[in-house]
Amino acid sequence: MKKLFDRVFDGADEMFALAQKALDETIAELGENAPVSMPNTAYHLANHLTYFKRQIMSLKDLRAAFEEDKTWNIHEPDLGSVFKTGYATFAAAEVIEACKYAKSDDPYNGEYHGHLSDAEVRELGVPLVTNDIPGFVVIHGKAPTDEEALELIKGYQARGIFVFLLGEVIAQARRLNMNMGFPVRVVAVGPDVWQVAHIISFVNRAAMIFGAVQPGERWDFDDYTFWRIHAFVNAFDPVSDLVVSCGAGAIAMGFPVITDDPKDMWPVPKSIIIQPDTKDFIETSLEARDIKLKITKVDIPVSYSSAFEGEIVRRDATRIDFDGSRFDSLEWVRMREIHEIEDHAIEIIGPDVEDFEEGERVGLGIVAEVAGKNMLTDFEPVIERNFHNFINCAEGIMHTGQRDLIRIRISKDAFNAGFRLRHIGEIVYAKIKSEYEALIDKCQVKIYTKSEDLKELRTEINKVFDTRDARLASMTDETVDVFYNCILCQSFSPAHVCIVTPERLGLCGAVSWLDAKAMNQLDPNGACQVVTKERVVDEHVGIWEDVNENVAAQSHGNLQQVTLYSIMVDPMTSCGCFECICGIETYSNGVVIVNREHTGITPLGMSFSEMASMTGGGVQTPGFMGHGKHFIASKKFMRAEGGPARIVWMPKALKELVAPKLNATAKELYGIDNYVDMIGDETITDDPEVLMNHLSEKGHPVLSMEPLF
C-alpha cells in the first residue's frame, strides 16, 4: 500500500506541474506586466494573501509568489510538513485559476460558478457564523450513479447544509435537472479539482472578514476554520493523489474527508473516514464534523402549542386512558452510549391506540434513550420532569404525574385526526432534541403497551429511582466542587441572589443543585451560573470568599456577604417566592417555620404574608429567612445556630410532610427519636407562652441551647 504521505506529496507535485505550465503559458501569451485579479474582491488572490501576505497585482507578482509557494511543498514525513504541503497545493491551484481569470473576467461563461465575490462571502458567511446554515460540504468526483449523486445533494440541501460541487458530480446532477445556484445553496464550482482554490479562498476571506484574522497568521486561520467553519469533504471513488493532497489541506483546516474509496486509503479518526456506502455519507459526515441540526417542528397531526397545556380531556371525550394508578406505567429518560442509539428511531412495542377499545384503560411506558457528550446521568430526572410540559402541549392530549405515576389521555378528536403512540415519541424526540440541544446529540424513543413488558420495566425503573435517590442523599455541600447561583427572580426582586447547593435548594423549592447545573450547561449565560467555593472562610457556618464575591457581583453590589447556614448573621436573602419562612421565636430561643399554604397566625404574632413582607425583596433580615421545604430536614439548616433542634413550631401539614426526614436528621445529629413530636403546631397553640409549656413538657432540646442573641 502506498503511504498516505507519499500520496500527498505526489499529488502536490502534480498540482505544481500544472500550475507551472499554466503560469508559463499565460505569461508567454499576455506578458509579465499583465494584471491579474479575481473579480469583485478586495482580497486580491485571497489564498496567497492568507498564506504569504502577498497582494498580487500582476503576472510578475504571481510568478514571484509561485516561487514562494514552492518552498511550502516540502516532502518531509511529518504531519506539519504534510499540512503545509496541503496549503501549498491550494496555493498552486489558485495560480492555475488566476491564470484563467487573467485572460477573462468570466472564464467559465456562466457554466460553472468559479470565483465567489466578496458579496457572496458576506452573504454566506453570516448564516455560517450564526449557525443558521449548520455547515457546508464540498462534494468531489463521480457518484456511483446519477441518482445517488442527486439524493446526496438533496439530502444535504434538506438539512440546510450548503453544497459546493467539484468535478463530474456536476454533470450527474445536471442530467437529473437539479436546480443549482447560490440562492438554492448548491453551487457548481468547477469541473476540476483545482477549482477548490475558490472554495478555500471563500473560507480564508470569511476568516478575515468575520474573524478579523490577519493575513499571514496561519495558526489563527487554522483556529478559526476549525472552530467556526463547519465544513467537510465528500470524495467519491476513485480518489486520486491530487485529491488526496487537497484533502491534506482540508484536514489541516479542520475539515474531515469522507470517502467510499478504500484503495490506498488510511483512515484517521475525525479526519479521514472510509464509508463504503455512499447512502450513509450524510450521517457519517455530520457526526465526523460534530454538526447538530436544529429541530424546529414537532411532527404530529394535532396542534402543538402552550395554549393547550392546561387543557383537560374528560372521560367521555377520551379515546384511550393510560392510567398509571391502576396499570404499570412509567416514563424514563435513560442515558446510553452514543453507538447504542439510532437518532430519531421511534419504536412501538405492543398494540397501538386503535388496537384498544374506546375508553379503555391500560398502562403505558415511554422510554427516551439519549446520548451526548455533555450528558450526565444526573440530568436524566431533570429532563424527565419536563415530559409533562412536552406532552401536554399537544392538542387533545392530557398528561399528569411523573415517574411511574403518570396518566395520559388521548382524546377522540386527536385520535380521529390521526394521533397515535408514535406521535408521543415524535413529541418527546423533538422536544428533547431542541430544548436540550447542548446536552443531547442523539435520542430514540421506545413506547411500551404490553403489561408484561411494563411490569418488568417498572421493576427496573424503581431500582433506578432508588439509585437516583441514594445519589441525591449522598450529595452534600462538601462533596461537590462548585455551587450555582440562580437569579431567575431578579426581574422582580433585583437585589436577590440564590446560592443553590446540594443540601440547600433554591428557596422557591423549584431549583435544585442538579437543575441549576443542567440550566447552566444548557445556557451558560443564563440565570444559573457556577459559583466556586475554593476560598473557605468558615465551612461550618457556610462562608466562602468566592461565594461572597459572586453574591456581590450578581446583586450588583447590594449584598456583600452571605452565611449559607445561618439565619442570624448575613442570612441568605429572599426574592419573595419562598416556600417557607423561618423566624426566631424569642421566648424559646428557637425558630418558627411557616409555609406559604398556612394562612393562620404563628406564635410570632405574624402570619406568613406579614413575615413575607419583611423578608422578601433581597434584603438581609437577621432572624428571618426564606427557604424551601426540603431544606428543613437538612443538616445544614441553621447549622451556625445549632441546626434543626431550634425548630419549635410548624404548621401541622408541614410537620407531617417533613417528619420522616427531619426525624432521621434529628436522630443522627442529636440522638433524639420522634423529634417532630416535640415541635408545636397550630393544633397545639399559636401562643408563645403556651408553646413554651409544650416544649418543656416534651423536653425539646432548644431549651438547653445557647441564647440566639
Added chain:
Amino acid sequence: MALKGLDIFKLTPKTNCKECGQPTCMAFSMKVAQGSVQIEQCPHMSEEALATLGEATAPPMKSIKIGVGEEEHTIGGETVLFRHDKTFVSKSLYGVSVTDANADEVLAEAAKVDYVRIGEHMYVELVNVAFEGDKSAFLSAVKKAAATGRTLVLDVQDGDAAKAALDLVKDTKPILNGANPSNYEACNALAKEYGVVLGVRAEDLDALYTTVTALEGLGNKELVLDVGGASIKDAFGNAVKIRRAALKDNDRSFGYPSIVNVAKLAPGDERLQTALASLFTSKYGSIIILEKMDYGKALGLYGLRQNVFTDPQKPMTVETGLYPINGAGENDPCAFTVDFALTYFIISGEIERSGVPVNLIIPDAGGYSVLTAWSAGKLTADSIAKFIKDEGLEAKVKNHTLMVPGKISVLKGELEENLPGWKIVIAPNEAIGLPKFLKEFVA
C-alpha cells in the same frame, strides 16, 4: 443605615404585653423596622432606648409639612438617592407663579388641570406669589392666590411685604421663601411668629450652607432650600449636591427639601420649563414652580411623577371590576387580566387600538403582573371564577366568552370546569398581538 428588626427587639421590654397593638414584641419590632409602626406606640420603652432608637432612626432628611387641612402636604423625608434602593416617599409638588397682573389668567388656566389617575388626584398643589417691589400689588396677588385654597409660596425677601402677606394668609401655613444671608434673622423671626416654613436662598452653596447652619443655630429646622436661579446648570448642580450631601454624606445641615423655580430659569419658554420640571422631578426637586400649568405639560409631568414616586415594593394597582372598552355591551366578549396598573394600561390600550368592543375584567391579583400573580397563587381559575360570580358578571354580560392571557393558558381546563357554559379562548402571549387577534376573532 436603617435599624434591623432584631436590633429594635433587643431594646423592647420583651413582655408581649400587646399594649402597642401588636401580638408580640418581635412583631412590633419588625414593623417598626419596616416603618409601618411608630416606635412611640410602645408605652414601655425606656427613655434611654427611645433616645438610642431616635438617633438611629432619625431620617437624614427632614420631613416638612406645609399647608393645612386637605391642602396639607409633606415634602422631604427621603432616605435614598435612587428609587430602586428603597422608595422615594414625598412626591414633588408643582406650583404656578403669579403676580398681580397675571394672577387671574394663570390661576384660571391652572385650575383646569384637575383629574384622577390611578387613584391619585392630579392638580396644581401650590401657588407661588412673587414680590416685584410693589407691596400693594403683591398683597393683591396674595389675595387672589389665597382664594384658590391652594397652599402658597411667598417669594418675598422684603420683611415689610412679607409680614403684610403673612397677616393675610397666616392660617394656611404657606412657605415664606425669603431668607437670605443678610436678612435671615428677621425672616426667621417672622417665620417663627407666624409658624410657617422658611425658604432659604443664597448666591452659592457656601453662603447657603452658612445661612442654614445659622438658622439652625437659632433653633429653626423647618426649612426648605431654594436651589437658586442664576443658571440652569447651577440650579441643577445645587439640587443634586444638596440632596447628595444629606443622603450620602450624612450632612444634616443640607437635609431639607428643595424648592426650584423653573419659571425663573427659563422665563417665557414653556417647553423648556416642562423639560426642567421633568428633570427636577427625576432628580431632587421637592417643590417645582412653573409659569403656567396646562394639560400639555401636566399629562407628561404628572405621569412621570406618579411613576417616580411609586414604591418599588408596592406596585400600582387599578380598581377591580368590569371595564367595558370601545363601548362594549352585554353582547360583547369578555377578557381578563390583572389589577397591576401597568398591565391594565397596556392591555386596555391595545384593546382600544383594536377598536373591538371587549369587556375587560380586572379581578384582585395582588397588583402583580400576569405570570407573577399566577405563580404566587393570586390569579387562579378559582379566583377568577369566584370574582366573575361574586360581581354578578354572568348576568351582566350575556356573551360568555372569556379570553385568557396567553401566558397562563394553562388555566383553560380549570376555567372550563369552574365556569360551566363559558367559552374559554386563549389570547396572545404578548399585548402587542391583541389588535390583530381581536380583529380576527370578531371577523
Added chain:
Amino acid sequence: MPFKHNPQVFSSSIGETVLGTGEKALTLGGENVWSLYSFDGAVKNPPAVGIEFSDQGPDRSLPGVAAAYEGAETLAELAKKAEQVPGVQFVAFRLAGSDPNGDNESVADSVAKVKEVADAISLPLVVTGSNNIDKDAELLPKVAEALQGKNALLLNAKEENYKGIAVAAVTAYGQKVSGESAVDINLAKQLNVLFSQLGIKNENLVENLGQGVVGYGFEYIISTVERVKLAALTQNDAALQIPVISPISTEAWTVKESLATEEEIPEWGSREERGIGLEVSTAVASIAAGSNAVILMHPASVATVSKLIAELV
C-alpha cells in the same frame, strides 16, 4: 462655614461608540460621571438627540411637524429636512412599511428606501426595522449591506434574532448595532454577553434597555437604566459599559394622551402640545436616568431637549 462638595467621579467609564463618518460623526458614551453631572467632572460626550421619521411620512396633521417638513415629498427630501431641524445630531429612519402585520413591504423595497435616506444626509443614520423578529432577521442584514461605508446604527437586535443581525451589521458590513432587552438589567447583560461571544466588541454596540413613556410604568425604565449605569460605573461591569439609546418617539405618540383628538377630549387642549409634553418629559427623565441618546419625533421636542442638554453640560 463652607459647604463640602464631594464630586463623584467613577474609576470606570462607559465605552464609546461612534456613529456616522467624517465631520458629522457622533460619539456616544464615554462618561465617568453620572449623566448630566457636569459639576462632578467633565461629561465626555453629552447625550445626543435624534429626530425620527418613518417611511409612511411625517404626521402633517401636527402643525409643527408640517412646517418642518414643508415642501418635502420624497424620502430624500424628508431626510434633508429632518437633518436641518435645530438641535438634531442624528437622523432615525423607521421602516414601518416592512411590518408583516402591516404593509409587509418587500425587503428590496425597504432597502431601497433606506438607501435613498442614507444618500441624502450627512448626519449619522439610525435605522429601525419592522420590530418583527423574523422580518428583521431577514431585513436588517440587507439594510446593513446596502449601507456599507455609512457606519449606521441598526436598532433592535433581540435575543431571538441578534445573531444574524449583529454578525451581518457589524462583522460583515461595518455598521453598529443596538440590542433590545425587556427592561431588566440581567436580560440586558445577557444579550451583551451574547454579542461579545460572537466576537462583537462594545465599541460596535449600543443598547436599548426597553422603552416606554412617562405615566406607563416608566419607573421600571428609570430604575433599569439607573441600575445598568451604576453597575457599569461602580462595579466596572464591562458587559454593561455600553451607551444606552432611548427610542422615545413612537412610544410617546401612541398613547391616549397624545392620540386623543381635541374633539374627543376638549379640555385637554392641543394634541400637539400634549405629545410634545410627553416626549420632552420622557426624554429628560430618560437622560437623567443615564441614557446617552434619545430619539424624538417632533421638531419642538428635539429643540427643547437639546437646548436643555446644552445648558447643563
